Amino acid sequence: MPTLVMKFGGTSVATLDRIRRAAKRVGREVANGYDVIVIVSAMSGKTNELVGWVEETSPLFDAREYDAVVSSGEQVTAGLMALTLQEMDVPARSWAGWQVPLKTNSAHASARIEEIPTDNINAKFGEGMKVAVVAGFQGISPEGRITTLGRGGSDTTAVAFAAAFGAERCDIYTDVDGVYTTDPRITSKARKLDKIAFEEMLELASLGAKVLQTRSVELAMRYGVRLRVLSSFEDNDDNAGTLVCAEEEIMESNVVAGVAFSRDEAKMTLLSVADRPGIAAAIFGPLADASVNVDMIVQNISEDGRTDMTFSLPVNQIARAEQAMAAAQASGEINFSELVTDSDVAKISVVGIGMRSHAGVASQMFEALRDEGINIKVITTSEIKISVLIDRKYMELAVQALHDTFGLEKSA
Amino acid sequence: MPTLVMKFGGTSVATLDRIRRAAKRVGREVANGYDVIVIVSAMSGKTNELVGWVEETSPLFDAREYDAVVSSGEQVTAGLMALTLQEMDVPARSWAGWQVPLKTNSAHASARIEEIPTDNINAKFGEGMKVAVVAGFQGISPEGRITTLGRGGSDTTAVAFAAAFGAERCDIYTDVDGVYTTDPRITSKARKLDKIAFEEMLELASLGAKVLQTRSVELAMRYGVRLRVLSSFEDNDDNAGTLVCAEEEIMESNVVAGVAFSRDEAKMTLLSVADRPGIAAAIFGPLADASVNVDMIVQNISEDGRTDMTFSLPVNQIARAEQAMAAAQASGEINFSELVTDSDVAKISVVGIGMRSHAGVASQMFEALRDEGINIKVITTSEIKISVLIDRKYMELAVQALHDTFGLEKSA
Numbered sequence: 001m002p003t004l005v006m007k008f009g010g011t012s013v014a015t016l017d018r019i020r021r022a023a024k025r026v027g028r029e030v031a032n033g034y035d036v037i038v039i040v041s042a043m044s045g046k047t048n049e050l051v052g053w054v055e056e057t058s059p060l061f062d063a064r065e066y067d068a069v070v071s072s073g074e075q076v077t078a079g080l081m082a083l084t085l086q087e088m089d090v091p092a093r094s095w096a097g098w099q100v101p102l103k104t105n106s107a108h109a110s111a112r113i114e115e116i117p118t119d120n121i122n123a124k125f126g127e128g129m130k131v132a133v134v135a136g137f138q139g140i141s142p143e144g145r146i147t148t149l150g151r152g153g154s155d156t157t158a159v160a161f162a163a164a165f166g167a168e169r170c171d172i173y174t175d176v177d178g179v180y181t182t183d184p185r186i187t188s189k190a191r192k193l194d195k196i197a198f199e200e201m202l203e204l205a206s207l208g209a210k211v212l213q214t215r216s217v218e219l220a221m222r223y224g225v226r227l228r229v230l231s232s233f234e235d236n237d238d239n240a241g242t243l244v245c246a247e248e249e250i251m252e253s254n255v256v257a258g259v260a261f262s263r264d265e266a267k268m269t270l271l272s273v274a275d276r277p278g279i280a281a282a283i284f285g286p287l288a289d290a291s292v293n294v295d296m297i298v299q300n301i302s303e304d305g306r307t308d309m310t311f312s313l314p315v316n317q318i319a320r321a322e323q324a325m326a327a328a329q330a331s332g333e334i335n336f337s338e339l340v341t342d343s344d345v346a347k348i349s350v351v352g353i354g355m356r357s358h359a360g361v362a363s364q365m366f367e368a369l370r371d372e373g374i375n376i377k378v379i380t381t382s383e384i385k386i387s388v389l390i391d392r393k394y395m396e397l398a399v400q401a402l403h404d405t406f407g408l409e410k411s412a
Numbered sequence: 413m414p415t416l417v418m419k420f421g422g423t424s425v426a427t428l429d430r431i432r433r434a435a436k437r438v439g440r441e442v443a444n445g446y447d448v449i450v451i452v453s454a455m456s457g458k459t460n461e462l463v464g465w466v467e468e469t470s471p472l473f474d475a476r477e478y479d480a481v482v483s484s485g486e487q488v489t490a491g492l493m494a495l496t497l498q499e500m501d502v503p504a505r506s507w508a509g510w511q512v513p514l515k516t517n518s519a520h521a522s523a524r525i526e527e528i529p530t531d532n533i534n535a536k537f538g539e540g541m542k543v544a545v546v547a548g549f550q551g552i553s554p555e556g557r558i559t560t561l562g563r564g565g566s567d568t569t570a571v572a573f574a575a576a577f578g579a580e581r582c583d584i585y586t587d588v589d590g591v592y593t594t595d596p597r598i599t600s601k602a603r604k605l606d607k608i609a610f611e612e613m614l615e616l617a618s619l620g621a622k623v624l625q626t627r628s629v630e631l632a633m634r635y636g637v638r639l640r641v642l643s644s645f646e647d648n649d650d651n652a653g654t655l656v657c658a659e660e661e662i663m664e665s666n667v668v669a670g671v672a673f674s675r676d677e678a679k680m681t682l683l684s685v686a687d688r689p690g691i692a693a694a695i696f697g698p699l700a701d702a703s704v705n706v707d708m709i710v711q712n713i714s715e716d717g718r719t720d721m722t723f724s725l726p727v728n729q730i731a732r733a734e735q736a737m738a739a740a741q742a743s744g745e746i747n748f749s750e751l752v753t754d755s756d757v758a759k760i761s762v763v764g765i766g767m768r769s770h771a772g773v774a775s776q777m778f779e780a781l782r783d784e785g786i787n788i789k790v791i792t793t794s795e796i797k798i799s800v801l802i803d804r805k806y807m808e809l810a811v812q813a814l815h816d817t818f819g820l821e822k823s824a
Contacts, residue, residue, distance in 0.1 A: 069492060
């Protein structure tokens with residue numbers, strides 16, 4: 001039997017009624033001939049309640065006890081989903097992470113998956129079980145204690161199961177119906193993509209398209225797991241949602257797949273830094289130590305042994321960054337004349353694997369922004385992405401202009 | 413180190429604040445030099461919520477999934493209790509039933525404990541852990557699935573741990589401050605007992621004193637586990653609560669320890685039953701098959717080969733019992749002239765191990781009831797108990813009269 005993994009997030013299993021609707025989708029795939037592995041999150045709100053109790057009890061909690069408490073939410077949903085399927089005469093049973101066992105390392109609250117043995121669940125499939133309902137987000141440490149996988153853990157669980165069982169596909173049911181060329185709240189021309197390459201999805205995920213956690217997409221790419229993102233609140237036909245897959249599977253595509261943006265960016269410039277070997281390390285080491293997430297970095301041409309160093313960072317980390325730079329200046333690690341902060345910038349990125357074979361995307365982007373009178377403050381590029389920092393007030397305008405320029409309202 | 417088991421019921425861990433108060437008691441026992449095993453129930457209301465979800469999802473539920481869902485409540489409390497103790501600098505960790513592992517049979521939702529290996533927990537005590545917090549009410553089946561122990565499961569878990577670890581005592585913290593000579597709502601003369609023998613407690617528990625489940629008392633008696641029942645809502649000194657122990661430990665006691673009662677009783681009489689060998693089986697077999705809990709049974713003297721058979725049963729099982737009797741009559745299994753039901757009776761019992769060595773308790777009881785003009789409908793006796801059925805309207809009067817007669821307001 002071909003195997004399918006189906007993952008339902010918290011909003012998709014928030015009530016008994018929604019669990020029933022999810023179970024019906026599972027039942028349909030069983031009728032289509034699949035052995036199904038269902039990965040469930042906790043009913044929405046439950047994990048937050050449990051985390052709240054832990055944090056109120058012990059602000060600097062023992063992560064092993066945190067995991068014991070917080071993992072219980074998924075266990076409940078898994079049991080209820082199995083019961084719902086049984087009521088529909090679909091042979092099903094639930095598995096807590098430790099029962100599979102999904103083996104992780106001992107990094108409690110953010111454990112990494114090490115192994116998913118398939119024998120227990122496959123034995124049950126062999127006995128006629130059609131659906132294994134697995135509590136997402138959790139596993140067991142070498143010490144025999146419950147671990148949780150941290151942010152995006154249920155998506156990651158789903159992808160890991162799909163890889164371990166060689167599933168035909170991993171369907172992620174969520175509260176949006178797919179991945180869009182850009183945020184539909186910015187332009188009504190935003191179009192749902194039928195397919196997107198892993199690499200593109202990775203760039204979009206890390207740029208703020210909240211559909212899939214970066215970690216699960218990375219895992220899917222590494223193991224070639226075809227991921228489908230689709231809504232659990234709509235009736236889906238076979239081509240519903242967005243398929244995240246290897247680029248070989250995408251016959252034709254636009255040069256640019258999507259326009260991503262990030263609103264809460266800041267730009268910081270160290271003026272007239274003494275330019276010497278190791279100066280970058282001397283600046284960005286202290287920033288990393290202060291947990292500042294530096295993104296784009298630009299170094300100007302050096303004149304008279306001094307240079308300007310510009311970088312972007314999240315707006316809410318400005319104070320930490322300024323403190324770290326002042327301390328480094330005071331200790332003599334670095335030497336600059338002035339630190340200039342611009343807290344009113346946004347980042348706009350165009351992403352597309354087609355950029356590898358198409359020249360001129362960058363100049364097309366810069367011209368479109370120029371035509372709107374938008375000044376570019378910082379530019380960085382990668383093989384499949386061009387990002388710019390601009391004044392935040394132009395963000396929506398820039399997204400719309402780029403969406404038009406690259407013809408994203410139409411598919412290839 | 414001597415070991416102490418402390419069990420906290422649902423109301424004693426209903427909120428984070430109450431968990432903190434319970435943890436303080438645990439901390440005091442650690443300071444007294446004990447290694448402590450804490451058994452916790454789910455926060456009150458949680459188990460009902462989970463059971464409600466299961467029953468709404470699947471009225472005839474798979475008990476294995478029921479157990480997976482319902483056991484999660486205790487897991488949460490165990491983690492929170494361990495975190496609370498750690499915050500108080502008491503080295504503690506939590507254990508789910510399957511982690512101990514508390515091994516049970518496969519009778520899901522009402523499993524029986526088969527074995528509690530002590531090595532895992534003792535190893536941690538050896539490493540300096542002072543408190544093992546164990547999720548009550550649950551274990552693991554030979555098939556590796558979570559089981560729950562059914563009604564009174566957390567008390568039973570506590571007693572079983574006390575037996576397995578050779579604990580000095582098993583303290584059951586609950587919402588009453590001990591076992592009383594009778595229900596204080598019936599007479600203000602009711603007195604808390606300092607000690608009570610296992611056998612007496614068993615009779616009182618099964619007669620409706622809701623403090624301890626029969627099952628846990630039976631287990632305590634079998635393994636000689638000294639049980640202390642006390643309130644988690646009051647400050648307790650060393651002699652707080654009621655100690656349930658072997659009768660050898662009770663130096664002096666009243667002949668009668670307490671007066672129990674059960675309000676919702678009914679009496680049923682089959683008139684003029686053909687008296688032949690096997691007639692009792694022919695009557696009580698069908699009643700058992702219909703899940704009627706027959707308690708007292710009285711057979712009158714046989715005349716002309718016919719007799720009257722009287723028995724008591726819970727009031728809400730009358731319809732089932734009448735149906736079963738009618739069916740047995742129709743099939744020719746039994747033959748009676750009439751079935752008379754009295755649904756307005758109560759059962760009063762006096763219980764005391766002193767009755768073994770003191771004659772005349774029965775006649776003293778009957779005289780006290782006669783003096784109040786109370787007619788006795790049925791009498792049964794055991795070695796340490798005398799029970800009577802009377803009109804329900806005299807129940808309170810009878811309890812008060814007997815409490816006075818046997819001088820229960822004063823200790824021996």
